[in-house]
Amino acid sequence: MTTLLPRAGARPPGRGPRTAARRRERLTALGMVSPAVLLLLVFFVIPVVLAFALAFTSARLISPTPAHFVGLRNFTLLFQDPVFFRSLLNTAVFAAVVVPVQAGLALALALLVNTKVGGTNFFRTVYFVPVVTSMVVISIVWMFLYQKTGLVNHLIDTFSLGHLHGPDWLNDPSTALPAIIFMSVWQGVGFHMVIWLSGLQTIPADLHEAAAIDGADRWARFRHVTWPGLRATRTFVLITITIDALRLFTQVNVMTQGGPLDSTTTVVYQAVHTGYDQQQTAYASAISLVFFVLVLAVSLVQRFLTREKD
Amino acid sequence: MATTPTPAPGPRRRTLRRIPGHLLRSALALLFVFPVVFMLISSFKPDQQIFADLGSIKAFLPVGQLSLDNYTAVFDRVPAGRFLLNSIVISAVTVVLGIVVNSLAAFALSRMRWPGRRLLLVLIIATLIVPFETFALPLVWWVNKLPWLELNGFHLALTEGWLDTYRVQILPFVANAFSVFLFHQYFQSIPKELDEAARMDGASWFGIYRRIVMPLSGPAVATVAILTFLPMWNSYLWPLMVVQDENLRPVMVGIQYFFQLNVSWGQIMAYSTMITVPVLALFLAFQRSFINSIASSGVKG
Structure with a gap:
């Protein structure tokens, strides 16, 4: 085989410059990925490994004595702690209500906004305002709205013509969690509306037209065209709402600090409360692991339930 | 309308049928913006006015005694300007560094040939299943030792x-x-022939990244900038745990601290407005990119 490349010393023809270029390409690539890889190692991999390791020790945030191995002690303590069970229950209730309600309302909003009449963009933007607003600010503003003499109760008063009087929402153990649930759905529904909308837009318009020509009414078209077309979107919406619901923290920390009477404490709130306020890093790591197992279980189960059934 | 040229029954009936839908959409629009409007309007009112207006539509209207008193009071009581500056610095630096670091890595992963690149990409994407809350507390312990x-x-x-x-x-x-x-x-959507042509002309890999690929990637840069900026500006859990010093405090921890000082509601609304309106203004100015960016986090599944 003849080569057009210049001979370089005793090296086989053509290989020399190419290997050098390859090596340079490899080194440059390593240089380019290394900042990201290094940062992910320090701020992701090591802390995740630590979450597993510290959960079996006596580590405290600031401690004169070094942490030592304590086996399953943190977990036995955890599963005897009634407040932890309360936080698991509250988190489960929150997720069980928020997931279907928020997913359903978001889909309803998407269908309502997705019209040919125009204004889609306007309404989409308006419904999205709470999504880009900080949850801390939203929680503070809603604390004012939820007061005994706040705006929400004024509205209830006005619309029931004075027959109904709202409670002191956030200070009543029976209404604090529902109040937080309502506000959270209100805040997050715009996000999932946008996800549903992008799903709706992937369904070809001629499918709807064909169904309409065949005499299908609105419900039949939704049932047989829209719904099957949203399969991938559905999985994503369910998984993200569920994981977001399990992460419930900010609203609780700002509005109720877990109270009244632990009626709004959550898993993440407990982790922060014990790990940061009480500096029990090891115990908080154990809570974080339970949280992670929950998240993992939920996404695996949902992926399984919504898998392609072909 | 009287000027409609063809008063055919079809279109008009259709217009009439659209009215309930429009009413519903508009009512919902009110539901989604009323707290923000209330916050904005109340920030200009003294407390007794806020409470007096609660029972009527006046709560949402700029009527009565309006002043900037709440705003000046916020700056008198806490270093709110400092908090704002901290958040601006922290968000801006993270956005810029994030664009550089992540695009460099993505460039090497998508356009260069080296062993292990596929595995590394899979590993990086796999990290997405672990929520921050899983390792936030061990991370506090860890950064305290770094x-x-x-x-x-x-x-x-x-x-x-x-x-x-x-x-x-x-x-x-x-x-x-x-x-x-x-x-x-x-980067996958940018033709690789461009790289080859540049290589022929003697361009370095970094030159290709900087002069060819990045200038063509405006939309991706915008998306990453928005998706980095929003959570950084709104970040709360992390700074709550790692920042005690008032001089380094970002806005969201600052407002909670301010809130606990038992100040008047008008002042709280003024602070809330100050840290919300800039983001809302950005959002309204670039709403299409904002919504599309955030929706793009919906395609990762």
């Missing part, structure tokens, strides 16, 4: 612990698996 080289006068000193610094609020959020993924997806 060393740092500090220049004291003329000699370097090794210090321990990153609590109460800017870097602890920035560096953990620079490398972002989702940003790498977004850049990677986008």
